[in-house]
Amino acid sequence: MLISKKFMSEQGELNKKVIDWAIEVKTQLATVDRILNVNEDGEYIDDITPEEIQAGTHAIKEYCLANKNENLYFEYLLAISQEDEKLNVLKEKKKHEIQTKRDKALESGLVYNDHIFQTREKDKLNINGAVTNLMLDMQSKANSISEIIWIDINDEKVTFTPQDFLKFASMVAYHTQEITFKANALKERIEQAKSEQDLEAIVWEE
Known part of the structure; x- marks a missing residue:
């Protein structure tokens, strides 16, 4: 009860x-x-x-x-919470806000060659899988893969050359890394905050 x-x-x-x-x-x-x-x-x-x-x-x-x-x-x-506990609660709230902004940024997609591509976790797994297959094909010297067709956020088919797809995959990885590092840096600032005013000064800038 x-x-x-x-x-x-x-x-x-x-x-x-x-x-x-x-x-x-x-x-x-x-x-x-x-x-x-x-x-x-x-x-x-x-x-x-x-x-x-x-x-x-x-x-x-x-x-x-x-x-x-x-x-x-x-x-x-x-x-x-007691007064001496409230700053820690506010820190947890701020961290949650930053994490929410981070997740939204990670899933909002990436613009590449005038197309917006989805960058959700499952999309990145699919991209990594395609890169693995492409690299194996290159290493085998068979070069049987001459193009890769990917779907953008509007369900439009986009054709990539192998080299261009590798560049695209690299940009997706960099995009993810950049957002993750940004969120981690803000969380470190939150941990170091000494007052509510310090926390209010920490914002996620688009």
Whole structure:
């Protein structure tokens, strides 16, 4: 069951309304799988364990991720955190923002010879597979591959020579590396931030 530590009351099923309420009253929510102890008046005794609080926080995180509402999770963390813990929560929030921007940049595609090509993870795997086949063909001296046809983001067929395709694959790899390094550099700055103002100054520039 879901228990408010501040009020020692059951909250029913986990949903946005419950999380919003917990944020408003600044109460931790715990997941408890046992019978709670009561006093002589029949009221719950606050013997909530750190593990039960952690389980509640994990459940909230999973709920927010499943509903694509990560900001709600960070709002909850900020609401229940002590003042000396809030900077770390803000750092985690900022890192999540940078990671989201990184993933969007990685998947937004690459312009090559006036065509936009998809650069999602599965697309890069396909490109690497084609490069491997091409290199094996070159090493065998058979040179049976004279052209490679690839599909751009608009489903238009684009014909590459072997050398041009290798150049294209190299640009895709460089594009990925550049974005990844950029995100890692920003995350390092986040780790080193000493204040909320330091964090606000860290932005992903397109």
